[in-house]
Amino acid sequence: MNQKIRKKIKRICCIGAGFVGGPTMAVIADKCKNLQINVVDKNSKRINQWNNDDLNKLPIFEPGLDKIIKRCRNKNLTFSTNVEEEISSADLVFISVNTPTKIKGLGAGKASDLKWVEACARQVAANAKGHTIVVEKSTLPVKTAEVIKNILESTNFEKEGSTNATFDVLSNPEFLAEGTAIKDLEYPDRVLIGGDCKDAIMALNEIYLNWIPQEKILHTNIWSSELAKLTANAFLAQRVSSINSIGALCEVTGANIREVSRAIGTDSRIGPKFLDAGPGFGGSCFKKDILNLVYLCQYYDLNEVATFWESVIELNNWHQSRIANLIVKKLFGTVSGKKIFILGFAFKENTNDTRESASIKICKDLLSEGAVLFINDPKVNPDQIENDLKIKETKSLLNEDVKNKSNNDGSWCFVNQVSCGFKGADAVVILTGWQEYQKIDWGNASKTMRRPSWVFDARSVISSKEITQHKLNFWQIGSGN
Ligand code: UDX
Ligand code: ADP
Numbered sequence: 001m002n003q004k005i006r007k008k009i010k011r012i013c014c015i016g017a018g019f020v021g022g023p024t025m026a027v028i029a030d031k032c033k034n035l036q037i038n039v040v041d042k043n044s045k046r047i048n049q050w051n052n053d054d055l056n057k058l059p060i061f062e063p064g065l066d067k068i069i070k071r072c073r074n075k076n077l078t079f080s081t082n083v084e085e086e087i088s089s090a091d092l093v094f095i096s097v098n099t100p101t102k103i104k105g106l107g108a109g110k111a112s113d114l115k116w117v118e119a120c121a122r123q124v125a126a127n128a129k130g131h132t133i134v135v136e137k138s139t140l141p142v143k144t145a146e147v148i149k150n151i152l153e154s155t156n157f158e159k160e161g162s163t164n165a166t167f168d169v170l171s172n173p174e175f176l177a178e179g180t181a182i183k184d185l186e187y188p189d190r191v192l193i194g195g196d197c198k199d200a201i202m203a204l205n206e207i208y209l210n211w212i213p214q215e216k217i218l219h220t221n222i223w224s225s226e227l228a229k230l231t232a233n234a235f236l237a238q239r240v241s242s243i244n245s246i247g248a249l250c251e252v253t254g255a256n257i258r259e260v261s262r263a264i265g266t267d268s269r270i271g272p273k274f275l276d277a278g279p280g281f282g283g284s285c286f287k288k289d290i291l292n293l294v295y296l297c298q299y300y301d302l303n304e305v306a307t308f309w310e311s312v313i314e315l316n317n318w319h320q321s322r323i324a325n326l327i328v329k330k331l332f333g334t335v336s337g338k339k340i341f342i343l344g345f346a347f348k349e350n351t352n353d354t355r356e357s358a359s360i361k362i363c364k365d366l367l368s369e370g371a372v373l374f375i376n377d378p379k380v381n382p383d384q385i386e387n388d389l390k391i392k393e394t395k396s397l398l399n400e401d402v403k404n405k406s407n408n409d410g411s412w413c414f415v416n417q418v419s420c421g422f423k424g425a426d427a428v429v430i431l432t433g434w435q436e437y438q439k440i441d442w443g444n445a446s447k448t449m450r451r452p453s454w455v456f457d458a459r460s461v462i463s464s465k466e467i468t469q470h471k472l473n474f475w476q477i478g479s480g481n
Pocket of ligand 1: 095174175176177178179233236240273274275276278279281283284285286347348402426
């Protein structure tokens, strides 16, 4: 075994230029001008988008990201497909690749598919030179660091004599939320570094110290770090399911969820954040991480614990179906051939990410009832929606008189301008809390909708007074009056 000769970190390689790798490396490059950061991805289309001169065409939309890219790109931040080359010259490698839930085989539906992480570890093992710190950044199931270590060490062993690489493995989970990623990275509540080698922990610690005070940088063992990430997401998701469950109760009892949220949120033990009732949580992390937790509990025979966490997802699924069903019921029990204007497809505002978005489930349910959906989102493009709904867009709908359409199969089209979607619509459904939906002129909108017309506000972005004065029927999430 080679002796580990540790060196000062000067060059960083990040494998994976996605929603985590891209913004995280951009902020590190911005804060540490003495470091060279090279982001690599096997997806050349994505890399070309990161290198696009037009900063509106970056592959992800994140407020503030474009300005940082402008400042750092091709200075101390590069994006390329040179995976092997950049690994070999790096002192530290972040693994920031996708870890979706397995769809078949052992643990299907719950465990994360570590195929991409494993491939990365093998690439690092094959190409690293000298001492390299490998940092898991992607959200990973507990014990993944062990897998990475195992691959690094055994591949190195096989190549005896041909390489002088040595490794330390750290867990450094990312807590950024999409839509506020830059702020979360610049002013994090905490940074977590898990590992068993003090020198490696301190090398990473030193990077974060460039802009984060030491008291916010926590050191733990590697398993605690991995488990803390899963637990943080599970607790947050659980708050969303909790408030949505009470929202349903508000609707039938005459209470109002916004008043209940405010009343409980002022209790300093509960706190005001993450108490907004909505159409159910989405995003790439919450469901996947809870499923990982459930899988882990079942593996260790902690079945009651597994059932407890699984119910958070079940409630979320039920809640999304509940919204789709109530839309159908309010529209006289059928939406076949009816035009419904969907406002928002991203899983939350200020991102173009649609992974696990409540809009997917709710739109699919309405399409299966034969609805004609006109869909708007300021940042999601129609190709992504087509991909998510698995139904081709019918662009010609934009020029048809939908209200006379007899339709058993659902269909949809994309509407670029919000003001162009109301004509002839039986209902408007707000599913993402984009700011511009708060500015809709309901007086004008209501004039062209078909009567009786409905507005369903699943994000509490509009006031009931504004809607009802225009003789529109109004349903708002968690509102019992
Ligand atoms: C989450 C975690 O917040 C972040 O720390 C982790 O790194 C990744 O997973 P993200 O999924 O990007 O971040 O967004 P988040 O703001 O947590 O929202 C998740 C979902 O919950 C969204 O669909 C959002 O609309 C919903 N939500 C959130 C609510 O419905 N109500 C709330 O009060 C808060
Ligand atoms: P996240 O939200 O975790 O950032 P994404 O799916 O947005 O996830 O990004 C992960 C990125 O990792 C993708 O762009 C994918 O092409 C890339 N990737 C996965 N495996 C590898 C690999 N072995 N080498 C290089 N890039 C990879």
